[in-house]
Amino acid sequence: MDVSPKIRPGIEAIPVNHEGREILVLRDRTNVSEDLAVERQSADILLLLDGSTSLRDIQVSLMRKHGLGLIGIDEIQNLVERLDEHFMLDNERYRNHLRVLAERFRKESIRPASHAGQAYPEDPAALSELLAGYFDQPGGPGFQGSVQQDKTLCGLVLPHIDFQRGGHCYAWGFSALPQRTETELYMILGTCHLPMTQPFALTTKAFQTPLGRVSCAGDLAESIAQRAGVDLFHDELLHRSEHTIEFQVVFLQYLLGDEGDYQILPILCSGFQEMLEKRILPMDHDPYRRALEAIIETLNDSTKQTCLIASADLAHLGPQFGDPYPVQQTALKRVEQDDKGLLQFVLDGDAEGFYRTILGEGDRRRICGLPPIYTLLSVSRSDDIRLLNYGQAFHPHATVTFASLALWN
Numbered sequence: 001m002d003v004s005p006k007i008r009p010g011i012e013a014i015p016v017n018h019e020g021r022e023i024l025v026l027r028d029r030t031n032v033s034e035d036l037a038v039e040r041q042s043a044d045i046l047l048l049l050d051g052s053t054s055l056r057d058i059q060v061s062l063m064r065k066h067g068l069g070l071i072g073i074d075e076i077q078n079l080v081e082r083l084d085e086h087f088m089l090d091n092e093r094y095r096n097h098l099r100v101l102a103e104r105f106r107k108e109s110i111r112p113a114s115h116a117g118q119a120y121p122e123d124p125a126a127l128s129e130l131l132a133g134y135f136d137q138p139g140g141p142g143f144q145g146s147v148q149q150d151k152t153l154c155g156l157v158l159p160h161i162d163f164q165r166g167g168h169c170y171a172w173g174f175s176a177l178p179q180r181t182e183t184e185l186y187m188i189l190g191t192c193h194l195p196m197t198q199p200f201a202l203t204t205k206a207f208q209t210p211l212g213r214v215s216c217a218g219d220l221a222e223s224i225a226q227r228a229g230v231d232l233f234h235d236e237l238l239h240r241s242e243h244t245i246e247f248q249v250v251f252l253q254y255l256l257g258d259e260g261d262y263q264i265l266p267i268l269c270s271g272f273q274e275m276l277e278k279r280i281l282p283m284d285h286d287p288y289r290r291a292l293e294a295i296i297e298t299l300n301d302s303t304k305q306t307c308l309i310a311s312a313d314l315a316h317l318g319p320q321f322g323d324p325y326p327v328q329q330t331a332l333k334r335v336e337q338d339d340k341g342l343l344q345f346v347l348d349g350d351a352e353g354f355y356r357t358i359l360g361e362g363d364r365r366r367i368c369g370l371p372p373i374y375t376l377l378s379v380s381r382s383d384d385i386r387l388l389n390y391g392q393a394f395h396p397h398a399t400v401t402f403a404s405l406a407l408w409n
Helices: 040-049 056-067 073-085 094-107 126-135 163-174 218-228 235-241 247-255 273-276 288-300 330-345 351-360 370-379
Strands: 011-018 021-028 036-039 153-158 185-191 200-202 206-209 212-214 263-269 306-311 385-394 401-409
Touching: 011 040, 011 153, 021 040, 021 263, 036 073, 040 056, 056 073, 094 200, 094 235, 094 247, 094 288, 126 247, 153 163, 153 370, 163 247, 163 401, 185 247, 185 370, 200 212, 200 218, 200 235, 206 247, 218 288, 218 306, 235 263, 235 370, 247 263, 247 306, 263 370, 306 370, 330 385, 351 370
Parallel strands: 153 306, 185 263, 185 306
Antiparallel strands: 011 021, 021 036, 153 401, 200 263, 206 212, 385 401
């Protein structure tokens, strides 16, 4: 047992009332560990599992806060042992387990649906009915292909918020997809909500959802990794539970079927936090620049007609995301103005201007779609970009904004 245990990233504590008793459910966003229920008073212990505080010091801290004799060292140790059993501590046992999972996942040929039955229906008919409703509802676009354009659709910026709050915005974006399309490859750039070691995470796996299976352009993924000169499969395990690509695949399957002549190239994008903190441009960050150049070179050499998709939400505001005060409904108009001012750089195809604006703000609005949108604009050669829909999911403690844009050439 570690002298000073540390709870690992990705573990979140959710208060739950179970049979009249308040408990905490520890949930792992990486989907490595199963849910673990602990006593509500364990919250104080969890906050002190920082890797630098010993069990004895944790006990002393709790005694100072709550009084003598309330928390015994055995109680603290029992909780730590349970966390360790569930691989919720950042230690060598967890890292060994992660290596085993990563190796096992790398050998699999299919990435199963991770969010079916939770974020959307597992039943294919119910799922199709749900997605159809987003096109048909009042204020919806009507149907796929309803956004007519003489040019060729070469890119989309779409939300990755849950369907319940943002389904209509997905529909507006996908309404730009022609009902008859010659597109052979959809390169989906997804925000990764967990830490990554490399700029991108590739996979060669087919994606399975309740609507079928879509094959992956594995040869292109291998080519990108080889050209980049780094192991862009190192973070592949993160594909297993990340929703940002899965949600786009579900819509593509609904609109195009699972037996069409198209493939996907799923790419998870690492956050730009290091670049923002160092105040450097992405193209001055050597690992990112080399990986981006590898993507561009591979697509240039490919004969496949390609549509790029950036799975990207915009602002994240409120105490849940670190703001000191709740979001006021009266502020939503200003939030929209700020978002649309930022999106003007996207409409202009200006990746650097988009990044520099967020850098200048100190990323105070937490634009989680920055990496995929920047990458899409850097790869795309579009000469016609349009905003199709803008949306806000308002909650005083957690407001998220998003938009759909289409790119043509």
